[in-house]
Ligand SMILES: Nc1ncnc2c1ncn2[C@@H]1O[C@H](COP(=O)(O)OP(=O)(O)O)[C@@H](O)[C@H]1O
């Protein structure tokens with residue numbers, strides 16, 4: 001069998017939670033990180049280019065490399081020495097699943113270089129364990145919008161129908177919020193009322209996404225499990241939400257753990273919603289980049 005010496009893995013950004021689906025739903029977006037691994041006898045080399053490249057660690061602590069090592073630990077083999085070239089398109093710590101791209105990228109690259117001993121499902125389970133929640137890594141691997149739930153013997157994954165007329169618009173501010181910090185503000189227990197609220201609204205979200213029925217979508221994006229606690233970490237949240245809705249969005253949510261904000265709208269209102277979100281943030285002194293980003297339906301690709 002010939003030994004693979006180089007491999008490139010392209011992994012999409014993801015937007016998790018979609019309001020009431022905390023820690024269980026996420027969608028892949030057409031925004032990518034690319035990771036090239038080349039066997040290299042002279043020890044670890046990590047080179048980073050692209051968006052905010054200077055912020056990524058270039059030593060053994062790099063998350064992408066940690067995921068690569070994890071794969072080899074799992075299959076009980078010594079990892080090869082590698083040169084890693086990272087091309088960043090997904091901004092870091094903005095709620096767009098940059099850590100999931102690194103985890104998925106490292107595991108998938110490791111698996112391919114090792115001769116593909118693990119199935120896609122095994123790689124997915126390792127990725128979920130590393131990230132601690134499934135809602136970014138699953139769509140990053142599979143593409144589209146995915147729901148992950150613990151089954152009786154492992155994870156159950158459903159692909160969620162996303163009506164083609166529903167367009168995501170994201171506004172990415174120029175400040176970071178680590179997922180760890182945004183999880184620390186959440187309560188460990190919730191009331192029965194809040195649990196029922198989210199159960200009902202999550203059901204409505206799934207039907208709203210499938211049907212594009214506007215009144216369902218408008219109601220469905222509400223949440224009581226994470227957003228009320230996280231909004232205080234995102235200055236201007238209320239103003240950006242009001243501007244997005246006034247410009248024609250069905251509603252707005254925090255993308256992942258934030259601070260990126262995600263509005264759902266239709267094709268016609270997309271430019272107006274993006275401009276309204278950017279302007280609303282500008283008025284409170286925050287620079288942002290706002291744009292529509294279609295769903296990626298392919299997930300991780302290898303070449
Ligand atoms: N391409 C990458 N290579 C290495 N590490 C990365 C990469 N992308 C993200 N990370 C790590 O993940 C951290 C961000 O993770 P997190 O706080 O979960 O935010 P996000 O919402 O972007 O996933 C970064 O600070 C960095 O340590």
Ligand SMILES: N[C@@H](CCOP(=O)(O)O)C(=O)O
Pocket residue numbers: 014016017022023024094095096097098099133135136179182183226255256257258
């Ligand atoms: N369900 C998680 C999702 C975190 O997504 P990220 O893109 O911010 O890493 C959470 O809300 O904490």
